[in-house]
Amino acid sequence: MTTMQAVAKLHSGPGFAYIQKEIPTPGQQEVLIKVQATSICGTDVHIYKWDHWSQNRIHPPLIIGHEFAGEIIAFGDQVHPDELQLGDFVSAESHIVCGTCQQCRLGHAHICPNTRILGVDTNGCYAEYLTLPVNNVWKNPKTMPLEVASLQENFGNAVHTVSTVDVRAKTVLITGCGPAGLMSIPVARAFGAEIIVATDVSPYRLELARKVGADLVLHAINDNVSQQAQDIVRHKNFDVLLEMSGAPSALAQGLSLLKPGGTAALLGLAPDTLKDFDLNNLVIMKGITLHGIAGRRLWETWYQMRALLTSNVVDLAPLITHQFPLSRWQEAIETMASGKSGKIVMYPGE
Amino acid sequence: MTTMQAVAKLHSGPGFAYIQKEIPTPGQQEVLIKVQATSICGTDVHIYKWDHWSQNRIHPPLIIGHEFAGEIIAFGDQVHPDELQLGDFVSAESHIVCGTCQQCRLGHAHICPNTRILGVDTNGCYAEYLTLPVNNVWKNPKTMPLEVASLQENFGNAVHTVSTVDVRAKTVLITGCGPAGLMSIPVARAFGAEIIVATDVSPYRLELARKVGADLVLHAINDNVSQQAQDIVRHKNFDVLLEMSGAPSALAQGLSLLKPGGTAALLGLAPDTLKDFDLNNLVIMKGITLHGIAGRRLWETWYQMRALLTSNVVDLAPLITHQFPLSRWQEAIETMASGKSGKIVMYPGE
Amino acid sequence: MTTMQAVAKLHSGPGFAYIQKEIPTPGQQEVLIKVQATSICGTDVHIYKWDHWSQNRIHPPLIIGHEFAGEIIAFGDQVHPDELQLGDFVSAESHIVCGTCQQCRLGHAHICPNTRILGVDTNGCYAEYLTLPVNNVWKNPKTMPLEVASLQENFGNAVHTVSTVDVRAKTVLITGCGPAGLMSIPVARAFGAEIIVATDVSPYRLELARKVGADLVLHAINDNVSQQAQDIVRHKNFDVLLEMSGAPSALAQGLSLLKPGGTAALLGLAPDTLKDFDLNNLVIMKGITLHGIAGRRLWETWYQMRALLTSNVVDLAPLITHQFPLSRWQEAIETMASGKSGKIVMYPGE
């Protein structure tokens, strides 16, 4: 067998195609991986819908997808892996970094300015097979469930966000309960948060937030967020804000609910520039610290994920709400786009 | 003698008056200080002009002024000072804090939500005498020049801003060369900055910036800031931004010139909310950290100032461009308002 | 009633006496507290036995005890408490600090060089009543169980130790399972430790360690600590050492089991100076960081304790192995001295 099935963007414009394609050959410093499970990211939905960002970034034809777990089945000529073997159960960091810029040399490769992203800038993992630089491969514990292993790239966003701030014995407000927001709830709990309040505009997602451990979930519009949130934190505001929605109103409300000296980590990307942001009162005069969060730390975040998942401190299973064979990719992506899902995992070759 | 001269806001509206008033009596936990020098802050000019902020905050009648140096001449009944004596040469932290809130109890009194400010919420130091809580008093080294001692409250803003970030062996961009911006230049140098670039729109202030040690000064409008700044930092952008102007354009330009993973400390207050702030590209996707800066740390900043000034690592003398007797307060304030000054010191009783 | 019962050291030498004494009157800045529960610290046993340290530090006559919970029943003349009222349920920080030294002014009062300690330098809480500076009082949540509230001073040592290092997703070795060591186990778990291994030489204490959540407990002499500990941490050594025993052999073994770049927090006090400490190999060449831990942070540790206890993330109840009326103090102290106990709580007035 020399060909494989894959989900690809073939032309500019909305939609994907299900294509037959040559199985790729690994380059000298690459590995060939048989994809066993791949999960859907909101970014994939953006590319599917061909939004403004996609139009500027994506160059078809391109196989989509950057979250997966699978098995190593071949090595490139110059791979001298010290810790990898054929048959290893692996996932991958989706950011392919240069290794030679100042950020990379200082151990901050997650913000390498030369980053290319799997399934965005190079062919991705919505496919039966995939090639990747060996340096991007992460070996999973054998006992990790396949569907959980597949989520790690996205889980890493949540772990990176939460671990950037200190939530130990702190009150935490999480604005936005998409997948990354939802996954940040058990992480904040695992890392010592005292009280976790989560907000969103979707009752479906708020129910998931409650299921994974939020102490209080509030509808950002229908509930009186300020008052109800204050009641649970002794009317002293929050120590930490995790902004996972990108909604300007959530950012403003979240910052207004921070204590003086509080800290916010911002992962959610706004749909546009901010049109009315009260930097003086929300940030400067309260002595607030804001951390912009990009990607996952290489490889600190992956070590943290391994610890959280293998010790069963964090259980991601309740967040996997749907599973499909890859051949039903369209149904899977439409489900994700509906907002009525947690994480969705697809299985190639079924 | 039981009366004193003072500069006060007597009624709502622009302007100040020069008044004769009873010398105040120290409360039980207060001290009475003979003011020997007092310096002008931009805030005082705002109150003089009666801007929007002043109209909401200031309740006349009120003696203005919060930067000074002087001599302790009386103690309240219940002051049991362990380290203070009559005749001590002192300055003062202008933030009068509650001491019992969570921020105070955690050692972050500079962001106490119950803060009252000298010369803003209580009678200030544009006067021959002044009373203050003993807890706000800072004993100056005897050898510190009077005019320098007077500047410390404002110098503390600069020291707090610079010390919040790590400038050691880093490239630093300072946007805004008002007094706090100018004072931050020698502090950044003292704390190890490799290269310091300063921007402003006033040639007068840029000349002062050069005088106190900026490696490159650029006119924010007339110069090609991006290109000229990049040339001096090897085209690798800056590690650190100190935003001291409050100008939205300076903030945006400064953040765009930061490296991925860079850090910004924001002291400048914008004239209004931000109307077009690109949070995604300027902060989140680059993994930038922003620190809102309020006041000065009690008392870490004061210890730092003592070290910087007594070791002569920082020399503030070049920034004192004008000196007046207090009786010429109007000329002094108009000079400050003109933008063609550094710090201006006034002397009561002359 | 103007007298009370108390446990005191009346003369140099071993032993305590049960005495009748005037109920103290609060000084101007003090409060009078009715003690409802008091717990025994190892230090109290040292004073009882009159060890070398006690002989140099304790000046009889002195009422012993520094861990308690009780009720405020009177205020001194000059107490203007903003947050306290008669009848409040309180505990106290045992370190009475000066408030004016550099450490205090910088928010590091836990290492104030002028510290006096309750029940060591001033009359303590093994009594029906107690006076204390109002600044030392901590208001407990009303719902906190009395016996748990009494433990907080000691619990604070554990919380301070654990929170000084970053245990999030880390492997943690705890050497020493006395009360502070035992309490550090659920705290390390609450703050995100992946794997917790605890060692001691007492099977009784190791059983308690298991009960409060250690993943593996090892007898420091009878077990092959290095091998068994390595098995559970993938033969990669530990990220964090919490040294809670003071045993030089535990310190050496713990440091030898740290990863390069690991961190140790040291609370246990050695019986003497170290006679054979391999600083080169255990610390310097591995790039280890050691934190000496003294007391509890004022007041950060207390806020952390409140969060951990009121959220029920940490349950100290299993560690309270014995309870006595204060009148049976001798039996209580002998039980503590036997090493076959966790925490022991005594109740005055019963």
Add this chain to the structure above:
Amino acid sequence: MTTMQAVAKLHSGPGFAYIQKEIPTPGQQEVLIKVQATSICGTDVHIYKWDHWSQNRIHPPLIIGHEFAGEIIAFGDQVHPDELQLGDFVSAESHIVCGTCQQCRLGHAHICPNTRILGVDTNGCYAEYLTLPVNNVWKNPKTMPLEVASLQENFGNAVHTVSTVDVRAKTVLITGCGPAGLMSIPVARAFGAEIIVATDVSPYRLELARKVGADLVLHAINDNVSQQAQDIVRHKNFDVLLEMSGAPSALAQGLSLLKPGGTAALLGLAPDTLKDFDLNNLVIMKGITLHGIAGRRLWETWYQMRALLTSNVVDLAPLITHQFPLSRWQEAIETMASGKSGKIVMYPGE
């Protein structure tokens, strides 16, 4: 020409030999460098004298030396350098790390447990030519003086030590004025130290310490260190200790002179285990933090060095007290061994 001159340890036992040897060929991922200057480290003297450590670590025959500057003259087959070219003026990190262990993957390669060291575990740079992994090469600014460029490996120890602690506006005690101790003086000054006191037992070295900027130099035996040091720091002890000597007496004295809450960075290696170290009083009860320092951070320290040297904030020239052709290696090493030198630079091919 296919052979070169080199200084090598040919057999177990004291001494070196000056040998003729084939110029090495670079391996696939290596570069060949023409050595233009090489400087002497204390470690080289230990190997020369064949001390206890050397006997266990060094496997002759071995070319010695790990500090140098030179020119790239050939690349291995598989080197795809993005930033290097033939003719580049370079120095090198002497620690050859594995790149795949947890420490390396977390950005802490300076403590990689698989480290091999140039001139210790592999042939070094006391030679006309040298091969090295391309990943170890650091490109020097063209304007950097040759003799200064050669010192960087050792200078990196000083920069790493000083930058591990926060010396900004702090009082700093440096115990030990060997080359690393001496180089740490201008670094501490550059990074903001208020007052720097240096101790040693060699008047020659104390004179050098004064020359590079110590505020006070004290003879560790002949002067009354405690009293004289205290006089200059207002009798408040030191914020920071940099222990650069390895002498147990210096460590104890240095720690005793630290403030409560102070920080120490330890680079000096003791001649043996510590035989009487008062951990309780010197570290634990004062809440001291100790940092063991190994090597230099890859590559943060090198970026810091570039900043310090190219901005002329640090001038190492006064510390270069002797220069020799490589052929006079024996005289050079004996001079270094005498203790009456700063750094000594040797020039191959002269």
